[in-house]
Amino acid sequence: MFGIRVLIYLVGIALVVWILLRLARSSGTKKKPLRQVDDMVRCAHCSVFVPRNEAIQEGDRHYCSTQHRDQDRQ
Ligand SMILES: [Zn+2]
Incomplete structure (x- = not known):
């Protein structure tokens, strides 16, 4: 047992x-x-999260599209 x-x-x-x-x-x-x-970065213009490899980098800033990068330049 x-x-x-x-x-x-x-x-x-x-x-x-x-x-x-x-x-x-x-x-x-x-x-x-x-x-x-x-690996997600925030768009400096609209605060949307985008994958780092898809984001557009401008100095130490990241953008979801070239449009937002250009809008932030102005
Ligand atoms: Zn954006």
């Missing part, structure tokens, strides 16, 4: 560890979009 109890206990621990590992993995994948948010 004692042996079966230990076995059930070990299986229970293994199950908890497996669930925790799954949760850790799912939270790890959820962090990826946050990294992309870090």
